Amino acid sequence: MVSSVAVLTAAGSGTRLGPAGAGLPKGLVPLAGEPLVLRAARGLAAAGCLDGVVVTVPAGSLAEFRALFPGDVVPGSALPVAVVVGGATRQASVAAGLRGIRPLLASTGSTSESGACADVVLVHDAARCLTPPEVIRAVDAAVRAGRRAVVPAVAVTDTIKQTGPTEADGAAAVTATLHRAALRAVQTPQGFAGLLLEDAHAAGAEHGGDEATALSDDAGLVEAMGEQVYVVPGHERALKITTPVDLALAELLLSTEEGA
Template sequence: MSDMTAGPAVAVLTAAGSGSRLGSEGPKALVDLCGETLLHRAARGLLAAGVIDHITITAPAAAVGRFTAEVCDLADAGRIGVVAGSPASRQASVALGLAAALQARPEAEVVLVHDAARALTPPDLTRRVVAAVRAGYHAVVPGLPVVDTVKEVAVGEVVAASTPGSSTGPEANRVELVVGTPDRARLRAVQTPQGFTRRTLEEAHRRGTLRAEDESLAARDDAALVEAMGGEVAVVAGDPLALKVTTPLDLALAEILARRERQQP
């Protein structure tokens, strides 16, 4: 273990999403999953790994109080804090959470970034990511092999005429042109938590500051910021349970998995 990663580990738990694609009336992180919100379950799972010293949650500005109350039973010894995220982008929210987490634990040398929407993430996955960072990798993401054939399409689109009498929206009638078929053996579906040395993540966000305020330019994950500055990103084995709850279908699947988890001895 290098001196750069010998200090405590902190986590930024991003939870400022609106939940519009899920169809929820409030913040997505407060959606119920078998009697427990996505937020509470995700925070509990991080702490259960036993390798995280502090969690900073990024919340919608208007819901900081609600989020704080939601995790108060987990926040012993100041291990959880809640700050307002940014409406501009996920990247901007993570930057705010990172600053708050390092203010709470100035001695931290390992930082994880996790999505509350991946509420079923097993503690073993968190331990695996932290262990890889402490082993000397400056940026680590969990990933799963891609099982579907993936097509690359041309920028732009061709929209087909609507089918008479069709009740489907414009997305169902869109036609795009294929320009290539990547070798799926080289592809990974990336998950969270993603882990970094403190110096790497701070520098990546510093260099990517100008992108953060424009959602169309902002990085989709923190590893992309490391890649953009020429850094190396390592992949460890992901877990199917770390699925992201984005749509009603995702939530239905997560509920099935959560019920099965409860039934296990």
């Protein structure tokens, strides 16, 4: 039976979230009273297509994160959870999550048909905790159907300019205006054949521990190997909560839905 596991990254800090994130890891920042990481995990469980979730967290907050998952499952579900220490970069954290998949599946009696840590691996960000379950299912289904690397994305509505270096006064010269019809804003979860993602992380490991050289998403690692990445429709609800404005928008969205 094909196994599918999510790596949920929550090892970042909440410093850019202003007062709401002061002194907290980003995954523990509350959104309408519930930590981002817990909302994201509930969304993964609601998709109904996963065999487990590995959550990557800061080393100093391991106990706090584990306390969110009593019985080592996502609350309100039977989906198994393992909480592991992440790395100094997102890339390093995902690599740590991949290493945590085999023990998690072994503890549940599940296996991988392909010999990978899991046949399908979804990489998700706690900061995109409002991603609808149908997006998660669509990414998982596309990988199961044979697309070895899949990302959800939405059309770009802003005009995008490419610029040169920023000058002393803060200005930068425009070097090109990109044709937005061909551009997409990528979201998570990103989905991969497990063997491919393990190979991509092994190939990029030399640069994965430094923010200056690590890649910001796993699709980039796969692209660097010459592998084709495919896009499936994302959703506006899958916004990334990075700033106080993002947090306020997410809270407004939740309050609007609850009042509907």
